[in-house]
Amino acid sequence: MLGGTTEASALARAVADAGIAATFSYAGRVDSPKVQPIPQRVGGFGGVAGLVRYLREHNITHVVDATHPFAAQMSRNADHACTEAGVALLALTRAPWAAEAGDTWTHVPDIASAVEALGGIARRVMLALGRMHIEDFAAQPQHHYVLRLVDAPVQQPSLPHHSVVVARGPFDVAGDIALFKEHAVDIVVCKNAGGVGADAKIHAARALGLPVVMIDRPALPARREVATAQAVLDWVAEAQHGA
Numbered sequence: 420m421l422g423g424t425t426e427a428s429a430l431a432r433a434v435a436d437a438g439i440a441a442t443f444s445y446a447g448r449v450d451s452p453k454v455q456p457i458p459q460r461v462g463g464f465g466g467v468a469g470l471v472r473y474l475r476e477h478n479i480t481h482v483v484d485a486t487h488p489f490a491a492q493m494s495r496n497a498d499h500a501c502t503e504a505g506v507a508l509l510a511l512t513r514a515p516w517a518a519e520a521g522d523t524w525t526h527v528p529d530i531a532s533a534v535e536a537l538g539g540i541a542r543r544v545m546l547a548l549g550r551m552h553i554e555d556f557a558a559q560p561q562h563h564y565v566l567r568l569v570d571a572p573v574q575q576p577s578l579p580h581h582s583v584v585v586a587r588g589p590f591d592v593a594g595d596i597a598l599f600k601e602h603a604v605d606i607v608v609c610k611n612a613g614g615v616g617a618d619a620k621i622h623a624a625r626a627l628g629l630p631v632v633m634i635d636r637p638a639l640p641a642r643r644e645v646a647t648a649q650a651v652l653d654w655v656a657e658a659q660h661g662a
């Protein structure tokens with residue numbers, strides 16, 4: 420299981436309860452990842468070749484890509500490596516969030532366009548992107564940025580005006596409304612992750628009438644996809660019965 424999401428953790432619980440032998444893989448982006456109820460490993464595999472080697476050495480028969488929709492490199496590598504190693508691949512995915520009546524979303528295709536979309540007068544920006552890409556926003560130094568991070572940054576971000584909030588999701592709507600009010604946030608920048616693990620900020624922005632700069636998802640390889648942990652278990656069982 421390629422993890423790192425709320426949905427992946429829920430799947431790990433279901434896999435453990437079903438007694439399926441599985442390993443949970445983390446990239447290693449946070450200092451102390453959530454402990455899973457199945458064995459876990461941490462760190463990159465070393466590209467496609469490294470993943471093919473790992474699959475063979477560990478006699479892996481099934482790979483579930485339950486990574487974040489923005490972890491496009493890992494998803495591409497999994498697709499190539501599974502084809503090369505002859506291993507079955509399934510993606511556990513979630514639908515993107517959609518704007519509702521009253522929402523003011525500016526859709527942008529990537530981080531660079533999100534930076535550009537922040538041109539203009541100084542604002543107080545909730546930058547809900549994790550620790551990657553923070554430095555890109557130094558190109559719009561007029562704003563005060565609120566950074567919510569899993570770990571306190573080792574090096575201070577070079578944004579001239581910012582506050583760091585150290586917290587680990589999932590978050591709830593009341594908490595995010597309180598956070599946005601406390602920091603007088605007037606615009607939110609986030610990725611269209613979809614799912615329920617990270618959607619509190621969208622509901623909070625909606626409740627407070629705040630505009631959102633929504634970074635749309637990168638293109639991912641076409642692969643078999645399901646939306647629930649149960650569907651993953653059914654897929655594993657189907658392969659076992661079919662064998």
Ligand code: NAP
Binds near residue numbers: 448462
């Ligand atoms: P990425 O750009 O797609 O992946 C870069 C490299 O990190 C991969 O080539 C792989 O290294 C390694 N990697 C990524 N996910 C891995 C995993 N689950 N197990 C082992 N190695 C992994 O990924 P990313 O966007 O940096 O995301 C990293 C992790 O954080 C993912 O597992 C994702 O689910 C989670 N996450 C990402 C976001 C986001 O916004 N991108 C948000 C929440 C959680 P090698 O090539 O060496 O194998």
